[in-house]
Amino acid sequence: MKVWAIANQKGGVGKTTSVVGLGGLLASQGQRVLLVDMDPHGSLTSYFKYNPDEIEKSVFQLFQHKGEVPLDLPRHLVIDTPYNNLSFLAASTSLAILERQAQNQGGMGLVLTKTLNCLKQDFDYVLIDTPPILGVLLINAMAACQQVLLPVQTEHLAIKGLERMMRTLKMVMNSQKRELPYTVIPTMFDRRTSASVDSLRILRNTYEGHIWPSAISVDTRFRDASKAGVPPNLYEPGSRGVKAYMSLLKYLLGQEPIRMDSSAVP
Ligand SMILES: Nc1ncnc2c1ncn2[C@@H]1O[C@H](COP(=O)(O)OP(=O)(O)O)[C@@H](O)[C@H]1O
Numbered sequence: 001m002k003v004w005a006i007a008n009q010k011g012g013v014g015k016t017t018s019v020v021g022l023g024g025l026l027a028s029q030g031q032r033v034l035l036v037d038m039d040p041h042g043s044l045t046s047y048f049k050y051n052p053d054e055i056e057k058s059v060f061q062l063f064q065h066k067g068e069v070p071l072d073l074p075r076h077l078v079i080d081t082p083y084n085n086l087s088f089l090a091a092s093t094s095l096a097i098l099e100r101q102a103q104n105q106g107g108m109g110l111v112l113t114k115t116l117n118c119l120k121q122d123f124d125y126v127l128i129d130t131p132p133i134l135g136v137l138l139i140n141a142m143a144a145c146q147q148v149l150l151p152v153q154t155e156h157l158a159i160k161g162l163e164r165m166m167r168t169l170k171m172v173m174n175s176q177k178r179e180l181p182y183t184v185i186p187t188m189f190d191r192r193t194s195a196s197v198d199s200l201r202i203l204r205n206t207y208e209g210h211i212w213p214s215a216i217s218v219d220t221r222f223r224d225a226s227k228a229g230v231p232p233n234l235y236e237p238g239s240r241g242v243k244a245y246m247s248l249l250k251y252l253l254g255q256e257p258i259r260m261d262s263s264a265v266p
């Protein structure tokens with residue numbers, strides 16, 4: 001089972017869209033995919049038309065057992081989407097309380113790791129959507145994953161936000177005493193604006209060797225797909241954005257040669 005965490009402490013950079021975008025593609029390729037919503041906002045949960053304010057089956061329940069996870073609980077919490085091979089663990093807004101509670105209780109950092117252990121026969125890929133705050137939920141995601149994807153909007157403020165995320169990531173790697181491979185993913189790229197083009201250049205210089213050589217372009221179809229509650233690749237398979245996520249997925253799976261794609265920068 002491969003586990004990827006999608007993280008950035010800035011909101012609105014394309015985390016949830018990347019989770020559903022990549023997860024939808026993997027599921028269409030026949031991989032059994034589990035998406036995990038660790039964000040108290042529950043955007044991923046809302047994407048699939050569940051209400052995070054009311055939902056009872058959620059990751060919140062996993063944290064109610066003093067850091068242990070009853071063996072049959074994870075399977076009980078998995079929700080199937082209407083789409084083949086695509087399931088998810090929902091977030092409820094009560095997760096926000098947990099961030100505060102868990103500060104005072106040790107031993108809560110491996111709850112998600114233990115949860116996924118119970119599910120490793122059931123899924124090939126797990127994609128974790130994370131909250132924009134450094135707390136017990138983000139720490140759980142970092143502990144459970146084998147690599148981190150860092151979507152970043154191609155604009156100047158977002159680059160500052162990414163610097164903060166990188167400090168967090170290094171801190172987590174230090175405390176967990178392991179190297180976590182990470183890939184920066186430029187998103188919402190608009191080749192017509194100099195802000196976008198400049199930002200992409202800066203990102204490529206700063207994160208050389210750790211950045212996907214292309215970029216996800218701005219595509220309004222993502223918003224439409226999200227409104228419809230359908231993974232982007234099933235909503236409009238031929239759209240520019242879906243093609244970009246296909247190319248990203250190939251890169252992540254090691255099927256695409258690693259080279260700088262200069263086509264994104266005029
Ligand atoms: N490449 C893109 N082009 C246009 N809109 C996008 C793109 N990626 C995401 N969006 C939209 O931007 C908003 C924020 O994206 P989202 O994935 O929810 O970010 P995050 O999870 O980091 O907060 C959503 O409305 C989403 O539909």
Ligand SMILES: [Mg+2]
Nearest residue numbers: 015016039043
């Ligand atoms: Mg989100």
